[in-house]
Amino acid sequence: MRKMTKGEKIFNVFNVLILLALVLxxxxxxxxxxxxxxxxxMKFMKNTESFLLGPVGFSLKSYEFVFKYGTIWSGYLNTIxxxxxxxxxxxxxxxxxxxxxxxxxxxxxxxxxxxILFTRYFSGGLIPSFLIVRNIGLMNSLWALILPVAVNTFNxxxxxxxxxxxxxxxxxxxxLDGANQLTILVKIMVPLxxxxxxxxxxxxxxxxWNSWFNAHLYIRKRNKYPxxxxxxxxxxxxxxxxxxxxxxxxxxxxxxxxxxxxIVISTIPILLLYPFLQKYFVKGVMVGAVxx
Amino acid sequence: MAKTKTVIGSAxxxxxxxxxxxxKRDVTRNWDLxxxxxxxxxxxxxxxxxxxxxxxxxxxxxxxxxGILGSxxxxxxxxxxxxxxxxxxxxxxNTLRIxxxxxxxxxxxxxxxxxxxxxxxxxxxxxVVQTVTYMPHFISLVVVCGMVLQFTxxxxxxxxxxxxxTPMLNNPNLFLxxxxxxxxxxxxxxxxxxxxxxxxxIDQELxxxxxxxxxxxxxxxxxxxxPGILPTVTVLFIMRIGKVMSLGSDKVLLLxxxxxxxxxxVFATYVYRRGIENTDWSYSSxxxxxxxxxxxxxxxxxxxxxxxxxxxSIW
Numbered sequence: 001m002r003k004m005t006k007g008e009k010i011f012n013v014f015n016v017l018i019l020l021a022l023v024l025x026x027x028x029x030x031x032x033x034x035x036x037x038x039x040x041x042m043k044f045m046k047n048t049e050s051f052l053l054g055p056v057g058f059s060l061k062s063y064e065f066v067f068k069y070g071t072i073w074s075g076y077l078n079t080i081x082x083x084x085x086x087x088x089x090x091x092x093x094x095x096x097x098x099x100x101x102x103x104x105x106x107x108x109x110x111x112x113x114x115x116i117l118f119t120r121y122f123s124g125g126l127i128p129s130f131l132i133v134r135n136i137g138l139m140n141s142l143w144a145l146i147l148p149v150a151v152n153t154f155n156x157x158x159x160x161x162x163x164x165x166x167x168x169x170x171x172x173x174x175x176l177d178g179a180n181q182l183t184i185l186v187k188i189m190v191p192l193x194x195x196x197x198x199x200x201x202x203x204x205x206x207x208x209w210n211s212w213f214n215a216h217l218y219i220r221k222r223n224k225y226p227x228x229x230x231x232x233x234x235x236x237x238x239x240x241x242x243x244x245x246x247x248x249x250x251x252x253x254x255x256x257x258x259x260x261x262x263i264v265i266s267t268i269p270i271l272l273l274y275p276f277l278q279k280y281f282v283k284g285v286m287v288g289a290v291x292x
Numbered sequence: 293m294a295k296t297k298t299v300i301g302s303a304x305x306x307x308x309x310x311x312x313x314x315x316k317r318d319v320t321r322n323w324d325l326x327x328x329x330x331x332x333x334x335x336x337x338x339x340x341x342x343x344x345x346x347x348x349x350x351x352x353x354x355x356x357x358x359g360i361l362g363s364x365x366x367x368x369x370x371x372x373x374x375x376x377x378x379x380x381x382x383x384x385x386n387t388l389r390i391x392x393x394x395x396x397x398x399x400x401x402x403x404x405x406x407x408x409x410x411x412x413x414x415x416x417x418x419x420v421v422q423t424v425t426y427m428p429h430f431i432s433l434v435v436v437c438g439m440v441l442q443f444t445x446x447x448x449x450x451x452x453x454x455x456x457x458t459p460m461l462n463n464p465n466l467f468l469x470x471x472x473x474x475x476x477x478x479x480x481x482x483x484x485x486x487x488x489x490x491x492x493x494i495d496q497e498l499x500x501x502x503x504x505x506x507x508x509x510x511x512x513x514x515x516x517x518x519p520g521i522l523p524t525v526t527v528l529f530i531m532r533i534g535k536v537m538s539l540g541s542d543k544v545l546l547l548x549x550x551x552x553x554x555x556x557x558v559f560a561t562y563v564y565r566r567g568i569e570n571t572d573w574s575y576s577s578x579x580x581x582x583x584x585x586x587x588x589x590x591x592x593x594x595x596x597x598x599x600x601x602x603x604x605s606i607w
Contacts, residue, residue, distance in 0.1 A: 008509050015408055016417070022405070023424045026477065029439060030427075032449060050452035097332040100325045107318030112329070116336055122588045124343030125580030126541075126560070127567040131349075131356075132342050148339045151332055181324035210432035213542050217568060228434045235438035236546060259442060263435050270430050275423060282426075285485045 037062060037261035041253035062257040066265055069258075074223055075230035078142060082226060083208040086146040090204040091197065093151045098159035099185050120153045130217055144218035145211070145226065152207075155200050162196035163189065199280050209270060227266050235259045350578035363574075370578035379562075387558040390468060390544075391536040397472050399529060401480050406487035407517060411509070425481025437546035440474050461547060464555035471547060471556075486528070487521055494520035527598055534594030538587045559583045 004012070032052060036044060040057030047056050066072060100106065101113050123129070129148070138144035166189060174184045190197070212228035219225060225233075274281075319326055345360075350370055352363040374380055405425070412418040428436070443450040444460035451460055460466045498516050507515065541560030548556035559579060567576030 005508055011411075011509065012413060015411055016414075019408055019412070019417075019421045023421055026424050026428060026481070029443070029477070030431075033439060050449045052449075093332050093335065096328045100329040100332075103322075103325055106322055106325055107314065112333070119336060119340040121591050122344070123340065123584055124345070124347040125577060125584050126563050127573055127577040127580055128343035128346030128349065129339070130568065131346060131573070132338065136338075147335075150335050150339075181322075182328060185328070206430060210430075210434075212432070212434050213545075228432055231432070231434045231438065232546070236434065236441055259438070263438060267431055267435055271427065274427060274430050278423060278426065282485055285482075285489075 033260050033263050036257055037264045039257055041257045044257055045253050059257075062254055062261040063265075065254055065258050066261050071222065071225070071230055072227070072262065072265070075225050075227040078224060079209060079227040082142055082145045083205055086149070086208045087201060087204045089146060089150055090152070090155075091201060094156050094159050094200060095190065095197070096185070097151060098156055099163050099181075099189060101156075102160050102163035103181075116153060116156070133218060139218055140221050140224055141218075142224060142226075145208070145214050148214065149207075149211075152204070155203055159193070159196060159200060162193040166192050195280075195283070199283055202277055202280055206270065231262060231266055234262050347577055347581050347584075349574050350581045352574055354574040354577075356573070366574075370575050371582065373575065374579055374582070382554065383557060383559050383562055386555060387537060387539050390471060390558060391539045393468060393472055394475060395529075395532050395536065397476060398479065398483060399525075399532075401476055402483035403487050403521070403525065405480055406484040406491055406521075407513065409484065409488060410491045410517075411513075422481065425484070427481070428478040429482040431478070433542055434546065436474060436478055437543065440470060440547065444470060461549065462551050464552040467548065467552050467556045471543065475543070487524065490521040490524040491517065526601060530594045530598045530601070531591075534591040535587070537583060537590060 035052045035055045038055040038058055038060070039052075040055075040059040041061060043057040097116070101109060101116070103109065106112075133139070133144055133148055138147065170188055170192070171184055174188050179187070210228065212226070212232060215226050215229050216232070219229065349360060349363065351365060351367055352360070353366050354360070354363045409418050409421055412421070441461065442448055444466075445451065446457055446459050448460075451457065454460075461470060494516065498520075499512055502512050502516060537559070539558050539560060541558070541564050544556055544558055544561050545564065548561070560583070563576045563580045563583070566572045566579065570576075
């Protein structure tokens, strides 16, 4: 390799510095949340500095409170239900639809593909969708968070691309043995597209864990709230200390720091999993980008 | 269209038979495939096509008790009322301002980040940068907006940093910068993935040839890297233009408050408030339908342009 010019050396140094700064800017807000969550509530309230390099004092009080606060656990359970059941339904339907739409012998293939893809570009709008869900009796049911989003058309396209890539000969030999399509799909095709299936499980799972808007529309009973709605109540709508069950003046300071510990407790599962799953997520972006 | 080609020569015969005969044969032959896709078709019928039919309440004075067919037909009245208000222009201005600003900030920053990561000598450091900058994408919107609100309230860290002492989001002029900056923080890394992929697919021989010709890295970036990712950039840019009117309500809904509606309210949030909160079903459906139609028109236009420019189409 050729020797670097002086300009290139300078560029390299600046490049590293710029990206290092970006890493810090990206990480700091998250670190700050963690610092505050471990801070002593009273000391944090009286703190006047803007930047923190660690917790102000050290206290687990706000965590103690959040762990005792029942609603957060019911939120956790509701969310876990939606993630597990929702993602399972998502996967069964997405795999089925994608497989069928990738079969060339299907007479209505083109018609069905167009009919399904069209929904990505045109919709009846928020209100008619809301009225449908309400009319079929899904208000205040966790199924309202699962059924209206049972298939994501974008993910369906990613899945179909995977099936398109499987050589047709794989299917032919099974057909000679007289297997029907469901057997072929489950026994032969699915094992061949496991990487894409992994990507989509992650996409759907993260979607369900993080989504809040449908719950905001359809769930009005607090014991059915998923985690994100509880979070919204605690950290976005300015719930006063009383609303969350803090009464004495002493505890009033807690209302600040518990917002931060709630954020930590609700986000930790995804942030801990993410580094291990990163390469699958990234792979999905590539596949999805081909047919945006 | 009839691609039933199981028996040699049957395609030609098929074309002559009436549609229902071909359909019947197709269903008998592929009954198992149709059975698998049936529940998915039911899903699309109920949750996507039924709302399109339901959107006709935009032309009615819809009363839930009377149903869609029994409600009074008012034609274009709801649309006329909407276009007649000064608020229509406020919504249009806000939607376009927020969309275009996001677009114009996101694009260069994502491309720049991809190029900078690509230029890094140390692959290990490159991986660290990627892992860290993709991370915020996985934090929920509620949490990100919660953080923004905490950081910008009267004694929040960012408010203190700028030497202010009132909630920043009560100032209508600060809504746009806060919205865009937090969005870039959350998405710039994730958005750069696609450009990074385009960068790595550039033919390495081009760089070697340029090196022999004595081109430095800056020149290589200008003459090889940028032209190399240009097709990707154009397609994504055109597609994003096609979506400027479909700015979602999620993030705005979480961040805004009554004091700043004038600068923050967009079509989607207005539909939400008029429909879900005020149960003004027909009027809000009209606003939503108007928005959907414009979106469709924009996407079709964008795709037509993209096809002309790059021979690339999304369908």
